[in-house]
Amino acid sequence: MTIEVIFWTQIASIIGFVVALFILYRLLVEQKDATIQLQKENIAYLKDQLTEAKSQSPDVLAQKLASRVKLFEDEVKRLDEDKTSTQEQIKAKEAELSRAREEAEELTKKVLHARELLSDFLCPHCGAPLAERAYHSESVEYQGREIDVDHEYTAFECGYEIIDGEIKGKCKNSVAKTST
Ligand SMILES: [Zn+2]
Structure with a gap:
């Protein structure tokens, strides 16, 4: 093997090494980008979940239900006072009202159950965390x-x-x- 052949083989192997390194680097960068993208998506997803959880918290739900019950009660009263309204209309409203009440009772049970589960983490006397x-x-x-x-x-x-x-x-x- 002449000196020249050895020289070119070495150059080729160095170039090959650099190319391999470059490809590996590209792969790593792409993977990192993908990971960052995935994390961003995860964060966005979690934020959505949090917003949803906030709007679904027992307090908000209870408030919504309470105002619905109040609304139905008012309507039933109004229909009752209004002499032109029919018996069917009143019955339908009363049925809606009792459904809303049942929902409210169901929710109260759930809140109580949640409190029970939490009781281990709250002071039994004053409820301090x-x-x-x-x-x-x-x-x-x-x-x-x-x-x-x-x-x-x-x-x-x-x-x-x-x-x-x-x-x-x-x-x-x-x-x-x-x-x-
Ligand atoms: Zn206490």
Whole structure:
């Protein structure tokens, strides 16, 4: 093999290497762009979900239902007072009203259920939110054997504290309430 052949083979392999590197780089950039695009879409989707959740929150729903019930009640009253309205019209309105009431009752049940689920995270006295919940276990010697003892610490923003099921801190809000 002449020097010249070796030289050109080396040049070719260097060019090949650079081309491969460039392709790899392009691929990576494209992948990154795709990932960013995907993230953007995810964020947009989550924002939509959040807006929807906000408009569907129990409070907003309850308000909507309450105003609907009020509207129906007014209408039934108006129809009742209006001597020209027929019995059928009144009956139809009353049926609508009772449907709206049922919906409102259903919603109240759901809200109560949600509160029940949340109760673990709220002070049982005043409803203040959970400030801290920590678990830790320690090894103690018991009758010559090593056993793990689990400790649970729960604290609420109002000062109510529970350590291993025992009340260690009082709820400031309920103390204030009972003293006044
Ligand atoms: Zn409390």
